[in-house]
Amino acid sequence: FQIECHFHYLDIVGVESKKSTHFSIVTSDRPYSFVTTGDAGNFSSNADVILTDLASAIKQIFPTVPLKYIIRKIDIQPPEREIIFSEEFRPSDPRNVGPCGGFSAQYACMCDFHGVPYREEVAWDVDTIYLSHDTRVLNLRDFDHLEPKDLMAIVSALEYNTFFRGLKAAHMRLSHETLERILHVLKRSMWLEELHLEALGLRWDFLNKLSISVITNSNPAIRTIDLSHNIIEDKGAIHLAGPIAKVSKGLCKLALAHCGLTSKGVNQMSHSLTLNQSIANSLTYLDLSGNSLKDDITNLHNFLAQPNVLEHLDLASTDITLENLFGALLRGCATHLAHLNVSHNSFSTKKGREIPPSFKQFFTSTFSLKHLNIAGCKLPMEALKNLLLGLACNESTAGLYLDLSSNTLGAQGAHVLESCIHGVRVLQSLDISDNNLDAELAPVLTAISKNPSIRTLHLTRSLTGMKPKHIPPVMDALVNLIQKDDFPLAELVLSENKLKHDLHDFINALGSNQSLQKLDISGNFMGDVGARLLAKALQINNRLRTIYMDKNGVTLQGYADIVYALEHNHSMRTIPFPVFDIAPHLKSHPDKTDAVMRKMQELLQRNCNGLKRATGQGFRLQHGFLLSSTHQLVDKLVAETQDTISLAKGGSDSASAVQRLITDAENCKQLMPKLQEAVRNDSHPIEMKLTRVASELGYTIKSYLEETLETMMRTGIEQCPKTLGNQIVVQDLRKGLAECLVVPEEFLQICLLNNAGSEIMNKVGEIEQSLAAAISDRATDEVLEALTRYRRGMGIAESPSVLLDEPQTPDIVRSRSSHDADGLIIRPGGRGSILPKLGLESPTVSVENLSLPNWMQ
Incomplete structure (x- = not known):
């Protein structure tokens, strides 16, 4: 032939x-x-x-x-x-369709069509990795190590593939031929919905071809277009406006960040968004950040002002005038908008120009706002006040993240925050970093502590450059903030503040904190002394889960101290690898560095596996706080009251009542151990219930698997009656699979009792400690108040010793679970603030290193 x-x-x-x-x-x-x-x-x-x-x-x-x-x-x-x-x-x-819609066969076909070799690794990656994760967007970065002609065949395989819904290529260079194939696929495919082409060096001429491809497609499925970080300029935006207006299904996402656009291109594109009636009900994500739009964006305002379903709007660094924007947002975006980023823009600088009412009204009426970034905008004081008051009046949303960083608020802004922030109950996360608040940060922190809805606080670079005399009051306010029971702060970012030894008192307070779970103290140069104090705090803190502590000038010995502390800490889960601190030691002491870091990761992994903590530890710690602080004051008052009784000539009834009070005072010092004894340790009903649940779950799993096996057997016989319909085969299968139907009881015990059960019992233990603390605190407070009333009723002046240790009101003398202070400590020459004494060395004296554990020697 x-x-x-x-x-x-x-x-x-x-x-x-x-x-x-x-x-x-x-x-x-x-x-x-x-x-x-x-x-x-x-x-x-x-x-x-x-x-x-x-x-x-x-x-x-x-x-x-x-x-x-x-x-x-x-x-x-x-x-x-x-x-x-x-x-x-x-x-x-x-049955004839291969993995991922038959991608491998289609890829082989395209390799043959383009005359390029067939790569087995491409087929394996797609058939195995993409299929197992059900990934519907093909990412060319997974294959960027191949030749450009290979990428051309991979892209071509998407032309008639119905499994993949998108194509992504970011921060890489694509050949002219590959880009042409992308355009061809867009022209022919009726299934490609997402196109992500970020930072590929594309220009406006490519957008011209792209728009022609989309318009030529008789039934385009495209719903997402991301061309961010390509300098397409206004010409490209104008070309893109054509398909935007004609896509029948409308777009869901349009991202054109840092594309060199101006108001001319954005107005043309916004006009197309308005013309396409489907987009008002489909577009949920719009990103135009990093483009120089300035003021003349009437068409964009018109689009935003019409009712729409936008959930994410990013206009950061676009040089727009903010007060002109919020009128449009109020009319069209108040219902669905959840993420708004207008950072690094500004308000009008014209003198006498007032903030329009729409600015405040938007924050009052927004229904769904969860993320508001208005950082770096040089907020006028009136705008800041209207923003906070508007949010304070909002009763529709909750859990809001508010970023006010880098606004140069200064003292005036601090006064606005101090007067308004406590009433903004929609806040969950607040960022006031880098605002030059100086000494006024202390009253701001006090005001923040009165808003219990705030769970995350960012103070990055908030104390950098602050005068040394202003730092102690601010740190005292921060210590009091984390010790308030009615302010359950869960995350605190205190990075890049260069606090050095000023951080030590804060670290001391961490030992008794019962709310913080995530802490960032990186970039503070606290040194090995700070690491030593942190190590001691970690030995008694059972709440912290994550600590960022790099860039602190901590040596290998400091991290060895941290590792030593982790031996006794079962709650810490994550300490990111301290690259900056450890890097110098990798050359000088590689083996010891590896041993310390390895041991740290092993202990953190141990904690992630879940272990039950000893219930008595928390009670003993609580009792220790009382003995070291409040009970000392009780002893002094009791001693002086007894002296008063012996000198007084009162009636027997009065003396008897005071004696009973003294007896209660002595007993209250041992109340915490008694309350611990009242807690059930053996045969705990919760653990017994979990054991029964594990057993019941085993039976349920077995019944489910038996039913599943029967269903699979019937399906197999229906599909392959000749081979699987044989009774001998069926019996062999049932016999061989019988062992697979039982989940080992040990496995369920580990899952329920050791893992989930440990977390449950630890939580129960924390609640028990809180209950005991509340009872003990109340008893102590009542004793102190009664003894104080008796002394004053007898007309006895306060002795110098009592005046020194007793706070101004009896209510302040509480243990860590019920008030700002865990105890009292007076430091000579210090600031006279109320701080917890955790038995940690003073940061002003030299601290000996903890002894090296065996694995370090």
């Missing part, structure tokens, strides 16, 4: 056959006509046989796509012969 011509399946653009013995195949180059030999009535000599084989071959490669989408022109006469190319004649069988 001699091959006279050959062409690829994908070269075929049309098939024509008006006689059963004649047919023509039209390719992109030329038409080919064929005539069959033999009797026209003989089916084996009929053209239909050849056309049927052709259709079957194409369908085998693209099983989920109708043939009419691959061969665009089919003319078969008479009409009854058209069944050759109909879907009814050749329905898609899921």
